[in-house]
Amino acid sequence: MPLLLAVLIAFLTLAAGDVFAQAKLEMTEVDAWLVRDPQMSSQFAVADQMGYFKAEGLKINPRWYIAGTDLPSMWGAGNIHLGTATATMVVPIAASGQAIYNIAPQSDIAGAQQIILGKRGQEIVRSPKDLEKIKIGMPKGASVTMALQAMARDTGVDFSKLQFVNLAPPDCVTALAKGDIDAMAGWAPWVFNAVKQAGGKFYFSGNKSAIPGKEGQVDWILVHAGVVASGKMLKENPNTLKAVLRALEKATDTINTNREAAVKIVAREMKLDEALARDIMALNIYSMETNDKIVRGMGDFIDFLYSLDRIKQKFPPEQVLYTKLLEEVDPKLVRWKSKTEVK
Numbered sequence: 001m002p003l004l005l006a007v008l009i010a011f012l013t014l015a016a017g018d019v020f021a022q023a024k025l026e027m028t029e030v031d032a033w034l035v036r037d038p039q040m041s042s043q044f045a046v047a048d049q050m051g052y053f054k055a056e057g058l059k060i061n062p063r064w065y066i067a068g069t070d071l072p073s074m075w076g077a078g079n080i081h082l083g084t085a086t087a088t089m090v091v092p093i094a095a096s097g098q099a100i101y102n103i104a105p106q107s108d109i110a111g112a113q114q115i116i117l118g119k120r121g122q123e124i125v126r127s128p129k130d131l132e133k134i135k136i137g138m139p140k141g142a143s144v145t146m147a148l149q150a151m152a153r154d155t156g157v158d159f160s161k162l163q164f165v166n167l168a169p170p171d172c173v174t175a176l177a178k179g180d181i182d183a184m185a186g187w188a189p190w191v192f193n194a195v196k197q198a199g200g201k202f203y204f205s206g207n208k209s210a211i212p213g214k215e216g217q218v219d220w221i222l223v224h225a226g227v228v229a230s231g232k233m234l235k236e237n238p239n240t241l242k243a244v245l246r247a248l249e250k251a252t253d254t255i256n257t258n259r260e261a262a263v264k265i266v267a268r269e270m271k272l273d274e275a276l277a278r279d280i281m282a283l284n285i286y287s288m289e290t291n292d293k294i295v296r297g298m299g300d301f302i303d304f305l306y307s308l309d310r311i312k313q314k315f316p317p318e319q320v321l322y323t324k325l326l327e328e329v330d331p332k333l334v335r336w337k338s339k340t341e342v343k
Contacts, residue, residue, distance in 0.1 A: 031061045033082070034064055034083060039109040039225055040086070045062075047248055053243075056244075058243050068085065082229050101322040104326045112284065113143065113221055114144075127155075131157055135181045137164075139169065143301070206221035206223060229241055249329065
């Protein structure tokens, strides 16, 4: 009996050794390229400041930058292996032949993509069809265009008859206040400014409608911010990436259960007023669940960017979605599984 017990203990010790060997982090210090935006990188800020990365044996070096549209050119240098991104950033990188993978979603940010009616627009627009009669300010090719297209399909509006004025979001606010445009399509925080400074009124967003007779939840744009990794990072450091995801899952829970503490951290890290950070975060749905909406949204952006000739060829959205690591961290979060092979 003692011999059998000794053999059993030896076996369990070896088995435990294998488990710990598998879980050992390949690297303990990682640079993360993060957009300084509550929609894009809130979980990273919270995980860092709350010590969740440290608890996983990780030191994350945040490399903050301002415009997410800069990522495709930065990624091409080959120095970025972990970061946050939306499909607008991922698709051009993948279409150029570079290996990039969304390994987990972080937030549904469709609520921040909004259409605001100015004072004149509020007088004219009694139904969505009246949008054909007014001028709408919007940056040309902005992703909020997709929300307008979807709204038009659902409400019988002829999208080709909509009149757009190509303006950056801050200029839209000014033009709306002066009456040079009748509505603006944009995103937070500029849409907040349009309401407060130009007397604007919320009409609809990517996931919510205030259109009379069609109030409530909608799916007019499926846009998510997610965690992205390079092919090299996935191949060489899977345990490190799983540790990152575990910390981000804790951060997601903190954001959803202790919003005020999260707001203070996010405001400080994003260099925002707390009230503004709170308002922006209220529009986002913070969740790491991978489902078919993530896939559909990626596919929609591929079609959209192809239609604008920003990418030369389409590819299956599954190509840039990798769910294996997230499934190993928390199987409940993976409602849709990819079969992607890492390049």
